[in-house]
Amino acid sequence: MLRVIAGSARGHKLKTLKGVETRPTSDKVKESVFNIIAADIADSNVLDAFAGTGSLGIEALSRGAKKAVFMDKSAISCGIIRENLVHTNLRDQAEVYVTDYKSGIERLCRKGYKFSVVFLDPPYNKNFIQEALKLVAKNDIIDNGGIIVAEHSHYDDLPESCDRLKAVDTRKYGDTMITIYKLC
Numbered sequence: 001m002l003r004v005i006a007g008s009a010r011g012h013k014l015k016t017l018k019g020v021e022t023r024p025t026s027d028k029v030k031e032s033v034f035n036i037i038a039a040d041i042a043d044s045n046v047l048d049a050f051a052g053t054g055s056l057g058i059e060a061l062s063r064g065a066k067k068a069v070f071m072d073k074s075a076i077s078c079g080i081i082r083e084n085l086v087h088t089n090l091r092d093q094a095e096v097y098v099t100d101y102k103s104g105i106e107r108l109c110r111k112g113y114k115f116s117v118v119f120l121d122p123p124y125n126k127n128f129i130q131e132a133l134k135l136v137a138k139n140d141i142i143d144n145g146g147i148i149v150a151e152h153s154h155y156d157d158l159p160e161s162c163d164r165l166k167a168v169d170t171r172k173y174g175d176t177m178i179t180i181y182k183l184c
Helices: 027-036 055-062 075-087 101-110 128-139
Strands: 045-049 067-072 094-098 115-120 142-153 165-173 176-183
Touching (some): 027 055, 027 142, 027 165, 027 176, 045 055, 055 067, 055 075, 055 115, 067 075, 067 101, 075 094, 101 128, 115 128, 128 142, 128 165, 142 165
Parallel strands (some): 045 067, 045 115, 115 142
Antiparallel strands (some): 142 176, 165 176
């Protein structure tokens, strides 16, 4: 069962997808991530790419983010994200797009969006994480000093840097790795 851990929507249970199409971030990993990035959340604009259930973006909104944009290629996932936003009373602070990450990142760039925090949590072991990092760096959608929180398998080989993005922290939680990049 997924839930919102802290903030205005604390304790709200989040609806999830049936089956193995998504791999929601565990509460343990989510709580650790938000403890690490707590200072970056207040009044931030957040992108939750590969959003799945929207758990990471919703947690950020609950903890004081100003706005969150959710992207997922699955219309079913986006429907669940919308339901979770209504359930947590956070819908007015969010936008949800049914799109693949490449088209979505490029569209956000064309529209002039800038984010303080970007969550990248793609399917593991498919090289999506490396390509998504390159696209985010290339398309200039991160505010100066902004961060990317990349959730990936310990088998995924992530670079120490990508353009102006530099890895500043890496943590391991079982098979899950979290690498935080900062725009320098």
